[in-house]
Amino acid sequence: MPRKLTFAQAVREAMAEEMRRDPAVFLMGEDVGGAGGVFKVTVGLLEEFGPERVRDTPIAEAGFMGLAVGAALTGMRPIVEIMFGDFITLAMDQIVNQACKLRYMSGGQARVPLTIRTTLGAGRSSAAQHSQSLHAWFAHIPGIKVAIPSTPADAKGLLKSAIRDDNVCIVFEDKMMYRLEGDVPDGDLPIPFGQADVKRPGEDVTLIATSSMVHVALKAAELLQKENISAEVIDPRTLVPLDREALVQSVRKTGRALIIDEGHQKYGVTAELAAVIQEEAFDDLDAPVARLGAADVPVPFSTALEFETIPNEARIIAAVKATWGPDGKKR
Amino acid sequence: MELGPEKLKDMYRRMVVIRKFEEHIYDIYTRGLMPGLAHLYIGEEAVAVGACAALRDDDFIASTHRGHGHLIAKGGRIDRMMAEVMGKVDGYCRGKGGSMHIADMSLGILGANGIVGGGLGIITGAALSARMRKTDQVALGFFGDGALNQGIFLETVNMAAIWKLPVIYLCENNQYGEYTAASKVTAGHDLCARAAAFDVPARQVDGLDILAVYEATQWAVDRARSGEGPSFLLCQTYRYRGHHVGDQNTYRTKEEIEQWMARDCIRRLASRLTAGGSASEADLRAVDEAVEAEVVAAVDFGLHSPMPDPREVVEHVFA
Numbered sequence: 001m002p003r004k005l006t007f008a009q010a011v012r013e014a015m016a017e018e019m020r021r022d023p024a025v026f027l028m029g030e031d032v033g034g035a036g037g038v039f040k041v042t043v044g045l046l047e048e049f050g051p052e053r054v055r056d057t058p059i060a061e062a063g064f065m066g067l068a069v070g071a072a073l074t075g076m077r078p079i080v081e082i083m084f085g086d087f088i089t090l091a092m093d094q095i096v097n098q099a100c101k102l103r104y105m106s107g108g109q110a111r112v113p114l115t116i117r118t119t120l121g122a123g124r125s126s127a128a129q130h131s132q133s134l135h136a137w138f139a140h141i142p143g144i145k146v147a148i149p150s151t152p153a154d155a156k157g158l159l160k161s162a163i164r165d166d167n168v169c170i171v172f173e174d175k176m177m178y179r180l181e182g183d184v185p186d187g188d189l190p191i192p193f194g195q196a197d198v199k200r201p202g203e204d205v206t207l208i209a210t211s212s213m214v215h216v217a218l219k220a221a222e223l224l225q226k227e228n229i230s231a232e233v234i235d236p237r238t239l240v241p242l243d244r245e246a247l248v249q250s251v252r253k254t255g256r257a258l259i260i261d262e263g264h265q266k267y268g269v270t271a272e273l274a275a276v277i278q279e280e281a282f283d284d285l286d287a288p289v290a291r292l293g294a295a296d297v298p299v300p301f302s303t304a305l306e307f308e309t310i311p312n313e314a315r316i317i318a319a320v321k322a323t324w325g326p327d328g329k330k331r
Numbered sequence: 332m333e334l335g336p337e338k339l340k341d342m343y344r345r346m347v348v349i350r351k352f353e354e355h356i357y358d359i360y361t362r363g364l365m366p367g368l369a370h371l372y373i374g375e376e377a378v379a380v381g382a383c384a385a386l387r388d389d390d391f392i393a394s395t396h397r398g399h400g401h402l403i404a405k406g407g408r409i410d411r412m413m414a415e416v417m418g419k420v421d422g423y424c425r426g427k428g429g430s431m432h433i434a435d436m437s438l439g440i441l442g443a444n445g446i447v448g449g450g451l452g453i454i455t456g457a458a459l460s461a462r463m464r465k466t467d468q469v470a471l472g473f474f475g476d477g478a479l480n481q482g483i484f485l486e487t488v489n490m491a492a493i494w495k496l497p498v499i500y501l502c503e504n505n506q507y508g509e510y511t512a513a514s515k516v517t518a519g520h521d522l523c524a525r526a527a528a529f530d531v532p533a534r535q536v537d538g539l540d541i542l543a544v545y546e547a548t549q550w551a552v553d554r555a556r557s558g559e560g561p562s563f564l565l566c567q568t569y570r571y572r573g574h575h576v577g578d579q580n581t582y583r584t585k586e587e588i589e590q591w592m593a594r595d596c597i598r599r600l601a602s603r604l605t606a607g608g609s610a611s612e613a614d615l616r617a618v619d620e621a622v623e624a625e626v627v628a629a630v631d632f633g634l635h636s637p638m639p640d641p642r643e644v645v646e647h648v649f650a
């Protein structure tokens with residue numbers, strides 16, 4: 001029986017279930033204990049697991065990420081919460097130079113079963129240092145798996161897989177989605193990395209969307225349907241590994257692709273996925289691959305400006321129509 | 332704990348292994364048989380050997396870019412180290428890490444590190460892990476005077492202190508970071524005060540005196556094992572050679588180098604052994620010769636090991 005859970009509840013359930021299953025799993029981060037986290041995702045975990053396993057850290061991102069790497073190397077399975085994704089910049093050396101490289105540099109000796117949870121997404125008037133979507137940075141680096149779930153069910157299943165994985169995994173949660181409700185199946189059901197999910201089937205155009213952009217794409221698809229354009233919405237769910245086959249198959253069927261992601265457009269996820277499609281489905285394309293990322297400006301504060309930077313339904317619809325040329329009419 | 336003559340002779344031997352290993356590194360490097368960078372530990376042997384003599388096999392160390400001495404002191408195999416620095420497949424990392432990344436997880440050697448201060452998080456995390464797994468393992472991090480000025484030093488010592496982690500921060504003050512004197516870029520006349528600010532007990536140690544290093548480390552290990560938390564050791568030492576092979580040493584004087592060399596740590600222990608009657612000059616010469624043969628064999632092992640198959644380039648990214 002599926003239950004309705006919020007995204008935050010689903011993430012919490014995944015952690016609680018994994019901590020019950022394996023005593024090596026523990027959580028650390030700023031205010032994850034008594035306070036239950038800034039986004040209230042970890043509420044109740046301290047009561048169940050105690051302060052050793054639900055560890056409030058000093059405000060020292062590089063330091064506690066470094067501790068997590070060392071703990072992972074020596075038999076523990078840490079989950080590190082980085083409150084706002086923007087703050088992960090302080091821990092980049094520990095992630096990029098240490099965690100991601102240790103296995104390779106040691107010729108396969110080291111094992112780093114580290115899970116990092118952090119947030120992305122604009123939309124809260126939090127301005128440029130609390131709104132970035134930096135997932136592409138990590139997808140760029142060999143040695144780390146990257147998940148970017150869009151629904152409570154995916155968030156739970158992917159986080160469970162991340163925690164059980166013997167590699168460094170990072171899961172990006174859109175802070176605007178924590179209260180989003182969705183059906184979550186009962187039982188112990190990790191979702192394997194590397195499996196895209198078709199969120200809405202369609203025939204005329206493929207909308208590849210990530211994280212909260214999936215919901216924007218779904219709304220746009222509904223509106224497009226009224227104009228007789230059938231859009232398929234497909235969510236890669238993990239950027240590394242990437243389910244190339246599923247994306248390519250969808251585009252082969254529809255002949256058109258629009259990629260929507262909340263990271264900055266230049267050199268970002270949309271660029272990489274567009275390259276994948278043209279490499280593998282060039283002959284099936286009826287139009288150039290289109291893409292919508294966040295505007296290439298720092299995220300501004302004012303609501304009048306902030307929403308200008310994020311892809312929305314109107315922009316998706318316009319971009320889809322543009323693939324049919326200047327008149328925008330479907331053949 | 333008093334050190335018996337056998338243990339002292341073993342410590343002498345290990346220091347000689349490091350020195351001769353590094354001399355052969357210089358040789359193969361200058362003959363073009365080792366690519367990359369070579370940071371030699373010559374002159375600092377007493378620190379690694381004295382510290383590791385106080386550790387158990389199942390304790391952890393984290394090392395630095397100048398790591399050969401630490402690895403040998405903790406029990407690393409010199410033949411596999413030689414193969415690694417040459418980029419060969421029988422190296423510790425199958426040629427994927429090189430001199431700055433040798434690790435032996437089975438010996439608790441959590442890796443040399445190419446990032447100054449890069450081992451501080453790892454070693455503090457190993458201490459946290461030892462605690463959470465309810466073992467009495469301790470973790471010792473070697474780092475240079477350069478890393479004292481990295482922010483992560485403050486961050487990790489702070490966490491070790493609030494959580495009373497079984498970790499030892501061992502700073503090798505060899506007086507220089509690359510080509511810059513530590514005194515020019517490091518504030519405070521008493522560097523131990525940096526640890527004291529966190530209520531972490533600290534000791535300054537003559538890093539050329541292996542017994543002093545051993546004794547101080549044993550004190551820190553006892554504290555860590557009995558749950559008293561972290562300690563900080565500041566070992567004063569000196570590297571005889573340049574920052575790396577090829578460094579022309581223009582930033583320090585010949586007199587300064589000679590002054591430190593006059594107090595050589597290996598000769599110092601040798602005199603103690605012969606004066607105390609634990610070993611004769613001839614005994615020590617025999618050790619030196621046996622070690623030389625062992626290191627030559629390790630170089631040979633490296634030279635004869637094959638290069639990795641190019642297909643291995645994609646292996647070991649993920650478990």
Ligand SMILES: Cc1ncc(C[n+]2csc(CCOP(=O)(O)OP(=O)(O)O)c2C)c(N)n1
Nearest residue numbers: 397445446447475476477478505507508509
């Ligand atoms: C983060 C970082 N910055 C700079 C360097 C370049 N670098 C390599 S070794 C070194 C000097 C380190 O000095 P110290 O920590 O005292 O160690 P020593 O070489 O004296 O043993 C520097 C600056 C580096 N490897 N990592």
Ligand SMILES: [Mg+2]
Nearest residue numbers: 475476507508
């Ligand atoms: Mg130095």
